[in-house]
Amino acid sequence: GAVVSQHPSRVICKSGTSVKIECRSLDFQATTMFWYRQFPKQSLMLMATSNEGSKATYEQGVEKDKFLINHASLTLSTLTVTSAHPEDSSFYICSASKGGPEKLFFGSGTQLSVL
Amino acid sequence: DAKTTQPNSMESNEEEPVHLPCNHSTISGTDYIHWYRQLPSQGPEYVIHGLTSNVNNRMASLAIAEDRKSSTLILHRATLRDAAVYYCILRDVGTGFQKLVFGTGTRLLVSP
Numbered sequence: 443g444a445v446v447s448q449h450p451s452r453v454i455c456k457s458g459t460s461v462k463i464e465c466r467s468l469d470f471q472a473t474t475m476f477w478y479r480q481f482p483k484q485s486l487m488l489m490a491t492s493n494e495g496s497k498a499t500y501e502q503g504v505e506k507d508k509f510l511i512n513h514a515s516l517t518l519s520t521l522t523v524t525s526a527h528p529e530d531s532s533f534y535i536c537s538a539s540k541g542g543p544e545k546l547f548f549g550s551g552t553q554l555s556v557l
Numbered sequence: 558d559a560k561t562t563q564p565n566s567m568e569s570n571e572e573e574p575v576h577l578p579c580n581h582s583t584i585s586g587t588d589y590i591h592w593y594r595q596l597p598s599q600g601p602e603y604v605i606h607g608l609t610s611n612v613n614n615r616m617a618s619l620a621i622a623e624d625r626k627s628s629t630l631i632l633h634r635a636t637l638r639d640a641a642v643y644y645c646i647l648r649d650v651g652t653g654f655q656k657l658v659f660g661t662g663t664r665l666l667v668s669p
Contacts, residue, residue: 448600476656485644486601486659535600537657543589543608543650546657548600 445469446538448549455526456557463521463552465536471516472538476546477509480533492519526556561645566664569635577630577663579645584625589648591657592619592630594641601644601659604630640667 445468455461465475474493478486490506492498492513500506508530510522519538523530533553537546562580569575581590589608593601605612605619607628612619618631632639644662648655 446600474655478659485661486595488656488658491656533598537600539655541655543606543648543655545591545603545606546593548593548602551598551600553598 446472446536446547446549448536448552450552451550452553452555454555454557457527458525460522460524461526461554463523463534463536463554465519465521465538465549467517467538467547470538470540472519473516473541474539475513475519476537476539477511477519477521478535478537480535480551486535489521523554526554528556530554531556561647561660563643563645563660563663565661566666568666568668569632570668571637572634575632575635575639575665575667577632577643577645577665578627579629580627581645581647582626584647585649587649589650590619590621590625590628591646591648592617592643593646593657593659594639594643595662596641604643606648635665635667637667637669640665 447466449464477489480486489504490498490500492511494513494516498511513519533551535551537548591606592604595601605617607619620629642662642664644659
């Protein structure tokens, strides 16, 4: 089956630094990728939708200057958390779509801890 | 986004069937019904999806009501590995991005 690789799985950083998370579709071209965040014991919250070669579409309340999304190719999307603060500590998950009504494929998630 | 309603939690014994309900009374004609599950500290995993007809795969069965306002995910024989949060989601393929918006899901507990 299709695989989505997310890296790193865990990152600890100091407050004020930036962190980049990569999401790769390994055996298919993802026309669209989605980024979610999840706080403990809560559901996934959609942050943004990225399409290859175009600007990401952010959900209401998500700061686009803080969460930079780049979808430079059909197999790679990156999420950069800029000037991270402790409140940004969360589980970040990406997913990829082949298009159409079919299922989404999810990465294994990145646990970000900001000290 | 069309919303779904699921019980917060359900319990089952190992080897028994499990029926996880989902209500989606505001479903539109272009909404597909998707089910995903999430094990602790992992990304969600696809389970099954359908539009109007019942669906079966190696993981589960999906029973869709005739009016499409509700559906039921059926795990035929629960195992300990099936303990997870199960999300019923409507995915509107009529929109450009076809995004998946998660609700609160049902936490399934499986006892030996």
